[in-house]
Amino acid sequence: MEQEKQKPSRLEDLNQYEIVVQRLLERGVNLEEIAEITYDLQKKYIPELTLEYCLIHVGKVVKKREVQHAVITGLELDILAEKGLLSEPLSSMLLNDYGLYGIDEVMALSIVNVYGSIGFTNFGYVDKLKPGIIGKLDEEGKLPGKCNTFLDDIVGAIAAAAASSIAHRFSK
Numbered sequence: 001m002e003q004e005k006q007k008p009s010r011l012e013d014l015n016q017y018e019i020v021v022q023r024l025l026e027r028g029v030n031l032e033e034i035a036e037i038t039y040d041l042q043k044k045y046i047p048e049l050t051l052e053y054c055l056i057h058v059g060k061v062v063k064k065r066e067v068q069h070a071v072i073t074g075l076e077l078d079i080l081a082e083k084g085l086l087s088e089p090l091s092s093m094l095l096n097d098y099g100l101y102g103i104d105e106v107m108a109l110s111i112v113n114v115y116g117s118i119g120f121t122n123f124g125y126v127d128k129l130k131p132g133i134i135g136k137l138d139e140e141g142k143l144p145g146k147c148n149t150f151l152d153d154i155v156g157a158i159a160a161a162a163a164s165s166i167a168h169r170f171s172k
Helices: 010-025 029-043 051-062 065-082 090-095 103-115 116-127 132-138 153-169
Strands: none
Touching: 010 051, 010 065, 029 051, 029 116, 029 132, 029 153, 051 065, 051 103, 051 153, 065 090, 065 103, 065 153, 103 116, 103 153, 116 153, 132 153
């Protein structure tokens, strides 16, 4: 009889969480910057909202396995593009954040999908406006040899998902 593969334990998920947080830091993003975007998305709807509460929800989002997988995959693709380890035409599409590529947004939508339709609208909003760290990453990604094609959308998706999580908690 074939041995059944074991599911990752909660401890493994938490270890992967630490890896994701570290990789985001290595790419110039900390969870507090993501929480600031989440706060800006929700503050007009929830006057008592705090940045600390937003940070808790950002952490909850990043602890989800589906989110961790998307972050790890997207960051790895950006890094491989920077190192010139992807073949053409994908390499050029990522290094130039080709407008019609769209897979970066699709991956980001897999993150917000965890939290329902409000996540989609929040993501669309931050993807268009590029507030805070998202705008910085977008601009930095235009520098020669730098690729943030997935990173800026991942950050926006995490912020949007956290905002959605908060909205669900406060809905009446």
